[in-house]
Amino acid sequence: MREPLQAWIWIIVGVLLFFSVPYFFAGTYEPLVFGLPLWFLVCLAASGLLVAFTGYVILRHWRLADAVLKDEDDA
Amino acid sequence: MSNGQGLGFEALILLSLYLLSHILIGYFAFRSGGTWVAKDYFLGGKTTGAVVLFFAMLATKFSGNTFFGLPGRSYRIGLLAVSLIPFTLAISLAFLTYAPRLYVLSKKYDYLTPADYYADRFQSHTLRLCVSVFFILTVIPYLLIQTAAMGHAFVGFSGGQYSFSTGVVYIGTVMLAYVLLSGWRGVVWAEVLQGSLLLGAIVAAAVFVVSHQGGLAAVVDRALAVAPDKVAVPSSLTELTRSYFLAILAFGLGGAMYPQIVQSVYAARSERALRRGLVLMLPNYFLILLCVVLIGMVGIVQLDPLGTIEADQVLAQLMGQHAGHAYWLTIFVFLGAAAAVMSTAAGVLLSLSSMLTHDIYRHYLRPQASENEIAAVGRVCTVLILVSVTALSLQPLTTLWQLTIIKFEFLMQLYLPLILGLYWPRFSSRAALAGLLAGILTVAGLMLGGVSHIWVCDPGLCGFAVNAAVAVGLTLLRPAETAEQRRTQARFFALFSTNPDKA
DSSP states (O other), X not given: OXXXXXXXXXXXXXXXXHHTSOGGGTTOOOOEETTEEHHHHHHHHHHHXXXXXXXXXXXXXXBOHHHHHHHHHHO | OOSSOOOOHHHHHHHHHHHHHHHHHHHHHHHTSOTTSHHHHHHGGGOBOHHHHHHHHHHHHSOHHHHTHHHHHHHHHGGGGGGHHHHHHHHHHHHHHHHHHHHHHHHHHTOXXXXXXXXXXXXXXXXXXXXHHHHHHHHHHHHHHHHXXXXXXXXXXXXTSSOHHHHHHXXXXXXXXXXXXXXXXXXXXHHHHXXXXXXXXXXXXXXXXXXXXXXXXXXHHHHXXXXXXXXXXXXXXXXXXXXXXXXXHHHXXXXXXXXXXXXXXXXXXXXXXXXXXXXXXXXXXHHHHHHXXXXXXXXXXXXXXXXXXXXXXXXXXXXXXXTTTSHHHHHHHHHHHHHHHHHHHHHHHHHHHHIIIIIIIIIIIOTTOOHHHHHHHHHHHHHHHHHHHHHHTTSOOSOHHHHHHHHHHHHGGGHHHHHHHHHOTTOOHHHHHHHHHHHHHHHHHHXXXXXXXXXXXXXXXXXXXXXXXXHHHHHHHSOOOHHHHHHHIIIIIGGGSOOOOOO
């Protein structure tokens, strides 16, 4: 039986969300990397990592119904 | 102001044929049987599998806002609209906090509407009524967004040949026929088509308009010349915290409380289907919202300046400009926008009518009503809601983004009693109701008083903080009665007592 409401998961989520906001580039658009602002690429990368991590959590840390409802059926 | 020639009458014919196909799908769903019974009409008999659930989630989540409100937002704020990706992911994250336990409970106790859980957990008719009315009121703006989006579509794509009102009335009429015939089963069947179309259309539109400008680097280069503030990050850290970091939190908590999202938990055939449907959604969030950002940026460099509300037509005007030499692509995007509007509006309408019939009509007016009667009343409610919303959306008063934010700030108040109810056995009925009312009144008071924020907190978060303080404080100061605690423990928490971890 596994649920996603575990502290370490939400700490990682919080960190990734923090990096998806361009705090470290406030007031500027530079530097440019391949013509695009670096801050944009950093935010995009943080968002991509958040997508991947959320998928991992769903697939590996959400196992509840089978255990609970099966136990109910067995009881 | 028109930024181009736009689509003509034949586009309207194609749109009509396309929407007629949805009505036919609905008709066949009706013929397949079962749509007259409430559980079948509202939840498809709770048998929706992973792939169909994915398309249903995709089509419901990506609404007319995807083609109008969000590109409009991107046009107004520029490259910082990349934050729309974490904004939307936050909804899935908040969903993850309640869906696992709510799914188990919905299977065990056969919930139909979101209020069923609140009523069962807190044994309170007042709370059921409060939650139902509140869900209904906060979701009506979402329906308004869809009909208004179609109004924008008609103006933008046609280059001003058709009026805003024409689009609104047209889609209202089609939607009525579609939802009345179909119920959840037909809507979900059609959403497989709609989901594919809207995904293809938004990606095609973004790729086309960006490549027409010579690529994203070229777009950014031009934007630096005409509107450098839309490429740079705002300098205020407080503003970044308020309008982005904390707004992501509010967006997630509010968005996860859409009743049709809560009901998707109930409708899933299995936990596995629900998990898989959700995982399939995630990369699409990234892809679709990146496309939205690109479209807004191209609008900044390509179009004549657009007014605040007019900016919601940025995609339609961009494509309208290309209608002369990319006619079929423009038609495709137009149909994609219509698919997005139809799918979301249908899901919202079903959710709304299920709440009106099951939570209000059945519980307070006709407890003895049969399943057939409930489904019939559901259809009547659908008509009344759609006619009212169509009339309301004929005059757009604000941007689609602003409507989105307003509804989220209220909806997020419902998250707290849900999550505390699922994880805190001591959380009492009176605390849930008191906290909810305190939160709603705080949000309403701040909005009506014209207070846009207190330090870094928007009204929704202020209300949420008050909601939490009242709910938690009251529970600690005046715990629930022993009988209530015993019942809560046995019915809602004994199920989840620790078992050996099963791989």
